[in-house]
Amino acid sequence: MTYPYPLTIKPVEWVDGKVRWLDTSKLPHEEVYYESDDYERIALAIERMEIRGAPAIGVAAALAVAATALKHSTSSLDELRCICMKAIERLWRTRPTAHNLFWALNRMRRVLEGTYRDADELRHALVKEALEIYRQDIETNMAIGRIGEKLLEDGDTVLTHCNAGALATAGFGTALGIIRAAWYSGKKIKVIATETRPVLQGARLTVWELKKEGIPVTLITDNMVGYVMSRGLVTKVIVGADRVLRDGHVINKIGTYMIALCASRHRIPFYVAAPTSTIDLETPLEKVVIEQRNPDEVRYVMGRLITLPDVEVLNPAFDITPPDLVTAIVTERGIVYPPYEENLRKLFE
Numbered sequence: 001m002t003y004p005y006p007l008t009i010k011p012v013e014w015v016d017g018k019v020r021w022l023d024t025s026k027l028p029h030e031e032v033y034y035e036s037d038d039y040e041r042i043a044l045a046i047e048r049m050e051i052r053g054a055p056a057i058g059v060a061a062a063l064a065v066a067a068t069a070l071k072h073s074t075s076s077l078d079e080l081r082c083i084c085m086k087a088i089e090r091l092w093r094t095r096p097t098a099h100n101l102f103w104a105l106n107r108m109r110r111v112l113e114g115t116y117r118d119a120d121e122l123r124h125a126l127v128k129e130a131l132e133i134y135r136q137d138i139e140t141n142m143a144i145g146r147i148g149e150k151l152l153e154d155g156d157t158v159l160t161h162c163n164a165g166a167l168a169t170a171g172f173g174t175a176l177g178i179i180r181a182a183w184y185s186g187k188k189i190k191v192i193a194t195e196t197r198p199v200l201q202g203a204r205l206t207v208w209e210l211k212k213e214g215i216p217v218t219l220i221t222d223n224m225v226g227y228v229m230s231r232g233l234v235t236k237v238i239v240g241a242d243r244v245l246r247d248g249h250v251i252n253k254i255g256t257y258m259i260a261l262c263a264s265r266h267r268i269p270f271y272v273a274a275p276t277s278t279i280d281l282e283t284p285l286e287k288v289v290i291e292q293r294n295p296d297e298v299r300y301v302m303g304r305l306i307t308l309p310d311v312e313v314l315n316p317a318f319d320i321t322p323p324d325l326v327t328a329i330v331t332e333r334g335i336v337y338p339p340y341e342e343n344l345r346k347l348f349e
């Protein structure tokens with residue numbers, strides 16, 4: 001496969017009928033890869049955030065369904081459909097917020113519901129679709145990079161939150177895809193990465209990715225955003241998204257809303273990089289499920305208890321940024337500006 005930009009990190013891959021993934025929960029200290037064709041193991045990897053980031057979990061789930069079809073050698077079409085449907089149902093329940101997971105599993109389900117002569121024909125169709133989802137994700141990210149890098153200029157310092165990089169996708173990344181593309185085109189830019197409590201995706205993953213490429217990055221704690229913006233140390237913000245609603249509400253890593261508020265106060269453009277697989281034209285705001293994670297993620301930092309063990313904790317994984325704080329949304333089909341309701345719909349026409 002040839003792509004317009006280098007693919008330096010492959011967090012999720014298809015290798016000989018199995019899913020291979022980089023365990024991002026162990027980064028940056030250990031680079032450990034696993035391989036499996038067991039959908040239960042892959043579902044656990046998503047729940048434990050070995051595989052994380054909206055596009056990556058969608059791709060991994062689709063590949064898991066394809067691996068399930070290859071693993072079971074039944075010649076009965078009905079039995080194969082039944083096994084794969086169980087895999088889809090299990091993967092569906094792993095994480096509730098990122099739209100890409102449901103988008104990818106719905107694509108696999110539609111293939112499952114097609115008409116086939118025998119089980120092998122269905123197996124072939126499932127593998128083809130999963131590999132298509134994988135390939136499209138990389139191409140989409142590179143298109144977002146190519147389109148979005150026009151928003152960046154020499155001398156920009158871009159603040160990003162969480163990890164919307166190669167490690168959150170099949171490769172290249174969305175928000176970091178734009179930063180990568182600008183860097184490859186020779187623009188002298190710098191990045192400020194927020195640490196992103198409690199799971200530290202910024203400190204552990206974004207810093208690791210950018211350092212690997214030689215892109216200048218400075219790490220700050222989440223509570224320094226106001227300081228760096230008020231001092232003029234940030235010229236643009238680019239974040240990813242787990243779900244974008246039809247009216248432009250952006251659901252992304254907890255803390256994104258606070259950054260958007262601060263950016264608005266300081267008149268700093270706030271860009272969201274999101275493939276169309278993240279855009280959900282159907283779900284109304286009040287029906288969006290914000291994942292609530294294990295309170296111990298807040299009580300402990302890197303395995304060390306930092307508070308009293310029985311303290312009450314809130315641990316929502318995502319927050320919601322209203323459309324009026326979003327300067328533009330960069331998709332693989334173009335840059336979308338307000339009014340979002342109208343302009344997002346046009347993307348799908």
Ligand code: MRU
Nearest residue numbers: 052053054164168174240241253
């Ligand atoms: O909980 P995570 O690490 O899966 O959250 C990831 C994010 O919030 C990313 O910003 C989002 O998925 C976009 S990734 C291209």
